[in-house]
Amino acid sequence: MDMPRLGQGTWNMGDAPAKRAEELATLREGIALGMTMIDTAEMYGGGRSESLVAEAIAGQREKVFLVTKVLPSNASRKGVVRACEASLRRLKTDRVELYLLHWSGSYPLEETVRGFEELLAAGKIRSWGVSNLDLSEMNQLVGLRGGAACGANQVLYNLARRGIEFDLLPWSRERRIPVMAYTPIEQGRILGNRALSEVAQRLGATPAQVGLAWVLRQAGVVTIPKASTVAHVRENRKALDLKLEAESLTVLDSAFPPPKKARPLEML
Numbered sequence: 001m002d003m004p005r006l007g008q009g010t011w012n013m014g015d016a017p018a019k020r021a022e023e024l025a026t027l028r029e030g031i032a033l034g035m036t037m038i039d040t041a042e043m044y045g046g047g048r049s050e051s052l053v054a055e056a057i058a059g060q061r062e063k064v065f066l067v068t069k070v071l072p073s074n075a076s077r078k079g080v081v082r083a084c085e086a087s088l089r090r091l092k093t094d095r096v097e098l099y100l101l102h103w104s105g106s107y108p109l110e111e112t113v114r115g116f117e118e119l120l121a122a123g124k125i126r127s128w129g130v131s132n133l134d135l136s137e138m139n140q141l142v143g144l145r146g147g148a149a150c151g152a153n154q155v156l157y158n159l160a161r162r163g164i165e166f167d168l169l170p171w172s173r174e175r176r177i178p179v180m181a182y183t184p185i186e187q188g189r190i191l192g193n194r195a196l197s198e199v200a201q202r203l204g205a206t207p208a209q210v211g212l213a214w215v216l217r218q219a220g221v222v223t224i225p226k227a228s229t230v231a232h233v234r235e236n237r238k239a240l241d242l243k244l245e246a247e248s249l250t251v252l253d254s255a256f257p258p259p260k261k262a263r264p265l266e267m268l
């Protein structure tokens with residue numbers, strides 16, 4: 001299954017019983033609208049997000065490109081396998097399409113890759129990747145035996161966090177490693193920006209749609225905005241149809257300047 005360009009995040013979802021029905025309806029609406037990549041992690045709510053996702057995809061598993069993540073503290077060769085099996089139980093499925101190392105910790109990347117390979121051979125994951133790895137860690141990874149099979153690097157990327165454009169993004173594109181942009185609308189904090197609102201108004205769109213279309217403007221970038229209301233997920237889906245022309249990009253560049261030099265990779 002190809003990786004969809006626009007998916008759905010689930011951080012902080014599944015925690016509040018009072019919000020559960022709306023969260024389930026939102027994820028299902030997103031799937032119906034084609035946002036079939038769902039991103040979760042064993043860390044999110046200590047497994048509650050994965051359990052919510054299981055309920056949302058019940059009866060339509062075949063449509064979904066499922067992504068979950070192993071904590072660095074579980075990322076030994078054997079730990080990765082155990083953690084994945086626990087995630088699969090919570091997700092009520094027999095495999096995920098993409099399994100990510102959430103960030104790099106104390107276990108050598110090589111050990112983690114061996115664990116991923118074991119899971120691949122057992123059919124429990126269809127591909128593996130990483131998250132929050134900077135350029136030097138990515139260089140190290142692709143130099144390892146089997147490391148070039150890395151299927152994605154999920155990193156912080158949005159209008160207000162453009163650091164990766166200087167180095168990591170072009171590097172990843174050259175190697176055809178998809179960049180999965182997390183927190184693509186900066187958890188809502190950029191939505192009140194005047195330039196963003198002006199561009200949105202001129203295009204007959206909303207600031208969130210412009211922010212998402214901006215992230216998706218480049219080949220090799222996919223993204224996973226989190227919405228917990230049906231109205232938000234419907235709004236976000238329309239970002240796929242929005243093309244930003246040169247004038248809008250120039251306005252956005254002056255409000256959110258691109259990086260002029262290498263910066264440390266930011267993460268949340």
Ligand SMILES: NC(=O)c1ccc[n+]([C@@H]2O[C@H](COP(=O)([O-])OP(=O)(O)OC[C@H]3O[C@@H](n4cnc5c(N)ncnc54)[C@H](OP(=O)(O)O)[C@@H]3O)[C@@H](O)[C@H]2O)c1
Binds near residue numbers: 040226236
């Ligand atoms: N790998 C990592 O280390 C890492 C780190 C952070 C995030 N992530 C992943 O990336 C996903 C997305 O990032 P995120 O959740 O941090 O932030 P985000 O997607 O940038 O923003 C989510 C926030 O924006 C609101 N929102 C969504 N659509 C909106 C719209 N159309 N108009 C106005 N507000 C809207 C949401 O509100 P409602 O909930 O009320 O709809 C929520 O408060 C996460 O859920 C997670 O799956 C991964």
